[in-house]
Amino acid sequence: MMKVALPHWQSRISPVLDVAGNLLVIEVERGRETSRIEKKLLHQDPFSRAREISGLGVEILICGAISWPLEMALSAAGVQVIPHTCGPLEDVVKAFLNDGLCADSFLMPGCCGRRRRFRHGRNGS
Numbered sequence: 001m002m003k004v005a006l007p008h009w010q011s012r013i014s015p016v017l018d019v020a021g022n023l024l025v026i027e028v029e030r031g032r033e034t035s036r037i038e039k040k041l042l043h044q045d046p047f048s049r050a051r052e053i054s055g056l057g058v059e060i061l062i063c064g065a066i067s068w069p070l071e072m073a074l075s076a077a078g079v080q081v082i083p084h085t086c087g088p089l090e091d092v093v094k095a096f097l098n099d100g101l102c103a104d105s106f107l108m109p110g111c112c113g114r115r116r117r118f119r120h121g122r123n124g125s
Helices: 046-054 068-076 089-097
Strands: 002-009 022-029 032-040 060-062 080-082
Touching (some): 002 089, 068 080
Parallel strands (some): 002 060
Antiparallel strands (some): 022 032
């Protein structure tokens, strides 16, 4: 089982993680969502926010834009960050579960490259 987090706003991936207020955390096992919870993000400071997210047991975070300090703090806390993602929240969840997140339709406008190399299998094993 693994936990995947997605910040969201108005049913879409939040454009900027650093100021996002809501986080969807899904548990994935064998390529299927087994549960989900909503969390309010309380901290704005990058290091406090990284501790808040990693404290939920999140292994992968799928987000839009992210500041360098927050991305580094999350990485140091053991959270794999998949940045530059946009689109409807439920479409992004489905794409992640079906190995389709690399599609250009989920790439934020203006992003030329993407670090979308997964080190963990999406099946949660």
